[in-house]
Amino acid sequence: MSPYRVLLAVAIILYFGAAILFWVYGDPSTFAIFERIQGVVSVWGPWKTQPYAHAPLPFVDLGGVFSWRECYLRGVDVSLTNPCDLISRGPANYSPVVWHLPFEVFGLRNPIPAALAQGALFLLVTFSMFAPKNLKETAVAILAAISPPVFYALERSNLDLIIFAGTVGALLLSHRHGRSRALVYLAAVGGGLLKFYPFVLLATLVREPLRRCLPLSLAAASVIAIFIGTNWSFLKNLALPKEDLFGMFGGRIIAKGIQEHLALDFSNRTAIYLSCCIISALAMLAVLMRIKDEPRFENAVDRSSNLVFCGSIVTVACFFSGFNMYYRAIFLLPILAGLLSLRTEFHTEAMKRILRFVIPGTLLCLYLDRARFLGMAFILSGAFIDPLSPIGRAAQLGIIVVKEAIWWSEVTILGALAGAYLINSRAVKELKQFASA
Helix, strand or coil, X not given: CCHHHHXXXXXXXXXXXXXXXXXXXXXXXXXXXXXHHCCCCCCCCCCCCCCCCCCCCCCHHHHHHHHHHHHHXXXXXXXXXXXXXXXXXXXXXXXXXXXXXXXXXXXXXXXXXXXXXXXXXXXXXXHHHCCCCCHHHHHHHHHHHXXXXXXXXXXXXXXXXXXXXXXXXXXXXXXXXHHHHHHHHHHHHHHHHHHCHHHHHHHHHHHCCHHHHHHHHHHHHHHHHHHHHHCHHHHCCCCCCCCCCCCECCXXXXXXXXXXXXXXXXXXXXXXXXXXXXXXXXXXXXXXXXXXXXXXXXXXXCHHHHHHHHHHHHHHHHHHHCCXXXXXXXXXXXXXXXXXXXXXXXCCHHHHHHHHHHHHHHHHHHHHHHHHHHHHHHHHXXXXXXXXXXXXXXXXXXXXXXXXXXXXXXXXXXXXXXXXXXXXXXXXXXXXXXXXX
């Protein structure tokens, strides 16, 4: 193991080891401040002033999943109600597959052992992604591995951790052979059956020649169709929480922030969002036209390209789909790891210029919610600006707009990168040859 990877491992162990000690032995109110700085939003209920890590139970997202299983075993329809949840968050809002899994083997009232195991697996996969070759790359890898979305995901112990570990772990294998690539497709289907969004990774089937792409696509579509048909009565009534300005990321947040701060009606909010989508799409297409001839995009089966390709697809799809807690930004980690490995291998000047933006931009997105929290806390403190004054309100809106503009820029570049891999894939090239024949 290189000394740079040893340094990365030591940093991860020390940081999260210190966080665990702080959690176990520190003052809960002080730990609550630490959590807020990470962008962790408050908990519902009478314990709202306390940190999630202590009340009403640790690893509350995994505890919620366990509560679905507990009520299901009692004969309760958790798609309608969930009295077993200590937070009373309402009916289950993941896939019905989740509450059919045998979580009781871990102990449904004690999520700590399962959460620690899940977190350790996630951190192991995160460490395995990065292969820094110098101190600068090591610093970037460390900052990514200890970033607020990572802490947030570990603190909640959301199923995104296990989805990340499964999909990214499969991506880290050698993909020169079809059998290894098949593990990614299986992980995408398995993750999609839990939380839906990993189904977008099936777009990577275009890496296969048409003789494999078509039957594999048909098989995956059949599984998804059976899943939807079997669970349609639940899926058609599935209600996700609405997007919020804080603790989340997604395309609609900028429009929501502008509408609320300027007291606009909903039609203005829709117009703002559609305008952002059009601008992003045009910019994405312009960037794609500049980079599509980069030879490196023709190899979408090596480890680094897989990390960039798949991470970009998930991030872009989630950004435009709507509801995403900020911990889902952990899917920026494989993008960053892949770009660090590839940054000396691109040949065109256009890609070299983009890398000068997208690598620091990706790292910045991992810390934007912390910056948002600190900026808002400074304004709301009233130390220098009256938060209710026109200047104070403009400053608050400015923080939201700048944060979201950076996210939109990042997603636009990632969409172009994913598009470049798509149009240079084997299946698409074979279709072009067939159409021109």
